[in-house]
Amino acid sequence: MHGTRFLILADGEFGPLTSKTANSVIRYLPDRIAAVVDRASAGQTVQQVLGFGGAIPIVGSMREGLARKPDQVLIGIAPMGGRLPDEWRDWLLEALDAGCDLWSGLHTFLSDEPALAARARARGRTIHDLRRPPASLPVASGRAKEVEPYVILTVGTDCNVGKMTSQLQIVKDLNARQLRTRFVATGQTGIMIEGWGIAVDAVVADFIAGAAEWLVLEGSKDADIVLVEGQGSLNHPGYSGVTCGLLHGACPDALILCHQATREYIGDYRQASWLKIPPLSEYVRLYETVAGFVHPTTTLGIALNTFDLTEAEARAACDAASRETGLPCTDPVRFSPAPLVDAVVRGREAYLAERRVRA
């Protein structure tokens, strides 16, 4: 992935809440981005739309994007259901003709589309389907309980609240403290950033926990702390199965609960929703109870996404969340992740002490 330049397709959907994959790749691989294609915000910079990303240009067509000489084209949105918008097929053919490889996190695999597959073959290009699961996965049997490292999973009040980003911010800070960490990617964007992983929402349902178990066993080699990227929410009407399987397959020793401070309703932000988000303390109880049937776990703290608040409002929101739950809380992107990282370090010390007693 290094030495390459990405053109990101996020047409009509580029924004702080709508283009999850694009935004994370921009955040973690900013030097590799040639441009973003989005007719709705063309002419602006990424900084103007997202509040980060600097001078990366937004262009209004595939042609203008390809003129910036990318060698990779990434689909940067993850639409509900994950299918490919029809008119994008032509743009992707254009990109293959221009000599680009394709990257996609959609549920519909690009390499299974005959026209794209044939064109890629003809042009000698590669199609990377980040969500394609490995050919063979186990059924989970609780083996992740037994790993040496301290295993942490981010969980959430909804989709798209910052479970991957919070985990990556914590990893960065732990690395700075000389602890050996391993970030375990469970979704297409994490896999893109980290270079390995399994999109657990794309495996056959019987193997969700098995995929999570395999990832934790794999991630436990040469690590003191394994940080697993969370998915969905245990009370999400569409995606709770993925969350539950991940929770039981990964057997986390500790959780970090992620929430977007201003979000009131569960579900897709592009639709009205009927499901009010319950108080954070109810989530803490829910996640600990359900996880605890397979492996006991503790919530270490709250990661609050405050991107749409003023700084004063954000600090007040963190204080309120901390008071409600009795747990440390920060926005690990906007402010320092230290309160959560301190909780991780303390949690790990208690975990190691308990292991010594049991041994």
Place this chain on the structure above:
Amino acid sequence: MHGTRFLILADGEFGPLTSKTANSVIRYLPDRIAAVVDRASAGQTVQQVLGFGGAIPIVGSMREGLARKPDQVLIGIAPMGGRLPDEWRDWLLEALDAGCDLWSGLHTFLSDEPALAARARARGRTIHDLRRPPASLPVASGRAKEVEPYVILTVGTDCNVGKMTSQLQIVKDLNARQLRTRFVATGQTGIMIEGWGIAVDAVVADFIAGAAEWLVLEGSKDADIVLVEGQGSLNHPGYSGVTCGLLHGACPDALILCHQATREYIGDYRQASWLKIPPLSEYVRLYETVAGFVHPTTTLGIALNTFDLTEAEARAACDAASRETGLPCTDPVRFSPAPLVDAVVRGREAYLAERRVRA
């Protein structure tokens, strides 16, 4: 499926707890079974091994089985992970040569095995992969909350405790009381018996709840009561994701909790397990709490599988479960399902009264 004769393959695994698919097909379609192939119990009758099924013979080879003139061969075991035992491939080729269609509920689709697919084509036979999901499924959005009929889901303390069988026994009794029911099959055996359904454990993880929602919407046409076949268990280390997705996608108004009275540990009965089954009342709380985040639900009663107890022990076990939970309890296969059916009828009356008040 009617007018046909099945040979059931359950080699080495035919028994009350090990050959789930075989046993249910024998229970609900007994007149259609030519023989069972199982080297371990060859020479006995099905009655001798299962305690039901009458004089259906058990034979020791595919050749002897095919001599009984079946026109269908059904794989009657559902092994951990659902894959095809290697030596069975030759037997299935033999069956195709003898003019049989094949039925399979394995995760590995028979029709994707080149040798079997080619032979089936050459012989003009059909391969039915019961677990193959429909090409396109929605992400659930809670629409099953809104259906007219009273929706009941069986849930369990573990896999293979009687969630499908209990539901089918209740359906039979409700039909006798002139209520319009619809049984919704969510697994390969239920689909085989009922003729339609989706194996929710075989869909892509993001679509578990979507498949359940689609099934409930479909099943709600012309029915007073929709009875959804449950899957797995919410605290099963391998399969909880399927259970959670089904629970949130189906939006049941009521639950029936299924348990096998003598089972103490969760997980595969062929392996030692570390996970003790908690008290039934904890399951009631767990299922109602988790379901309630999406749609409120009530547990109507307990269906107890007492196949390995004496009659006196079975009655005592039902009494104990009833005392512990404060709910009606019966073994709906061994005894009358009436206590559960009465609870369903009362539950539906309360549901209709509440709907009238809200309207």
